[in-house]
Amino acid sequence: MSSTRYPRRREAALVAIATLMACAWPAVAQAPEPRRTLDLDRFMGRWHEILRTPNNHQRNCWAASQVWSRAGEGRFSIRQTCHRGSRDGPTRTVNTSARVIDARTNAKFEASFFGGLIRQRYWVVDIAPDYSWMIATTADGDFPALLSRSPSMPEAERRRLVARMAELGLPTRQLEPSGG
Numbered sequence: 001m002s003s004t005r006y007p008r009r010r011e012a013a014l015v016a017i018a019t020l021m022a023c024a025w026p027a028v029a030q031a032p033e034p035r036r037t038l039d040l041d042r043f044m045g046r047w048h049e050i051l052r053t054p055n056n057h058q059r060n061c062w063a064a065s066q067v068w069s070r071a072g073e074g075r076f077s078i079r080q081t082c083h084r085g086s087r088d089g090p091t092r093t094v095n096t097s098a099r100v101i102d103a104r105t106n107a108k109f110e111a112s113f114f115g116g117l118i119r120q121r122y123w124v125v126d127i128a129p130d131y132s133w134m135i136a137t138t139a140d141g142d143f144p145a146l147l148s149r150s151p152s153m154p155e156a157e158r159r160r161l162v163a164r165m166a167e168l169g170l171p172t173r174q175l176e177p178s179g180g
Helices: 005-024 155-167
Strands: 045-052 061-070 075-084 091-100 108-113 118-127 133-138 145-148
Touching: 045 155, 133 155, 145 155
Parallel strands: none
Antiparallel strands: 045 061, 045 145, 061 075, 075 091, 091 108, 108 118, 118 133, 133 145
């Protein structure tokens, strides 16, 4: 065999290996793209969790809410509060920060917890024109939540928005009320 054939074989082998790895490598899921551009001034303030996907950090957490405040250009502080054990239980508060990571829509954020030890990306995939509710999720789309400016929501509207979440391709079977 001539020496010119080896580079072709090596090239073919590398392409075959890369193809196999691409097929075997799990695809990274992604949340649906945001439907609206956020007006960050209107977005600031208190948001109450109506429904959420169960997660370890909010176990036994009732009546959860978050208050967003500006902390500089494209940066925010977020005070997350819930009651432990019941709606009237002791309050637990966690302070986090976030920054916009998509200036085109202002609807993609990276949150930083515990002084930056944990970082998580979130998308606001849909929001009411009057900013009365929002559908948010982790960037992989696995942990959707429905939030509202009010601590409660009429059942018909809640059902309609769960159907909207499903239309967007978000998992809705595990959604649970924020502690009742």
